[in-house]
Amino acid sequence: MGEKIYKARLYVPGILVLALGTAPVWGSEYVVFFCLLFCLYLALSQSWNLLIGYSGLFSLAQPAFIGLTGYTMAVLTSYYGVNLWVSLLLGGLLSVLFALFMSLFIFRVRGIYFGIITLLFADALLLLFGNWEYVKYSQGMFIKPVHPPSITVIFYMAFVVGVGSVALIYAILRSKLGLGLMAMRDDEEVANTTGVEVFRCKLYCFLISAFITGLTGGIYYTFQIFIMPQEAFSVSWSIKMIFMVIIGGIGTIEGPILGAFIHVLLSQWLAEYFSVSMLILGAIAIVVILVAPKGIMGTIQEKLGFEILSPRWK
């Protein structure tokens, strides 16, 4: 295909980002709310895809980072009156520290045991926060900044995290680290033999994804105002991420974007019937895994060679 068509493809993401970024100008309040959720779920699915799609890490610990950041913000803003955005950043950093602590243990086990051990950490935090007087047990806490931000401000934070996560992961994949990651995705043993530092690549991915997930969780709870352990640390976050990535296409950049869009569309359309929307999402995931295990975008790429954001062009 010609050079022109390659170049022309760049307009597609450009126009989409522009449309998304100007949502508060042209859209109603509901459209802004929809785009906000889309940006947040986009960041979550991109960061999970970085783990599963490239490093082969089936991490179920992501709710731990969401909850930790959310609770850091709740504690800092309501007990100490710290600025909202400072507390968000501190929450993200705490998530990275916790991820670093987890990495002392979790990388000793492989494959499916990795899923269980990460799930254990997330669930242990759920139980501990539910039994901790300082954070009001399982009654939950309010995130009360001195100056509550408007929905437009929260939207732009979500926009930065959502679009930023796509840009960051795209940049990572085009870097030397990304080259190693793609080699690992294709064959870990071979990658190891050819000089890819597998452990270091995995650790970086885990820390980066913890940071993005933490920030996203923090913004989500800034918007929600109220945080409870059984919701913040819930495995249902992991399940949503899995479904979004699988439906869209594992190991692609476009896949999680589509997956996040489908999830938000479905959950908003069936907003009053949460269990029905989860049921449908689960059914779609099963159909996708049976019919097209590479997901919607992965299958399209394979059949048509169609890639919008390819990590491979010059």
Add this chain to the structure above:
Amino acid sequence: MVDLLQPILNGILLGGLYAVIAIGLSTIMGIVKIMNFAHGDLMILGSYLSLVLVSWLGANPFLTLLAVIPMMYIVGFSIQSFLLNRVLGKGLDPPLIAAFGLSIILQNSLLLIFTPDARTLMTALNVMKIPLTDYLNIPANYLLDFLIGIGVIFCLYYFFQNSYLGRAIRAASDDEGAAQLMGINTKNIYAKAMGIAMMTAGIAGVLVGMTFTFYPHTGSQFLFIAFGVAIIGGLGSMKGTLAAGIILAVSQLVGAHFLGPGYQMVSGHVVLLIVLLVKPQGIFGTV
């Protein structure tokens, strides 16, 4: 010290129940090499099946086992042959995701049908206690759980050692290719193995319903227990599963005794974490 005897005794008895909860998961992990994330929810499906029978027929929960066990066999057989067999051999993730999807579909279907209310399968045993000394007594339902647990494990052990199907299942698990050459239809064998695993899950579901309250989301809580027991005991090991059930239950209840009831599950998690790090193949090895 005398205070500690009651949680230890309860833990040992509860361990029998934990073993039944886990044995199906452990068998499937050992034989089909699938981590069935829907195991807890399938078990709770058994509880709800029993509940429906109890309220329709007014039967004793214990008698509903006669219907729940064959129904769960059909459920397990169908899940394996229509869903999980199709994603086998396609890497690590597809079976996991299929099981996750199944778990979410089950949880939310139960939620839609039965509402989130807490349920229980009432029997006269729920309030009965057998006093041993002034300080120590045996809760009758725990004792029943323990006895049935040992019975189930013993039957399963006998089945795998001595029946043709049991040996075929073990052969398919040891070397799929060789078993196929010997004329064993491995996919069909896996479906039967899942059916048997779900029979034990059905028994576990009825026992859990008779011992605790349950609601549509309880499955994931029991999934942790099943994972814990399966990993501590070593995959597919019958005696290991029984011992691990007791280890996990005692450590949970002793932990709860010292730290407060909120820490019951946390103590179990810590024990499981230690085993995973020190001896991931389980204390009692495999098969």
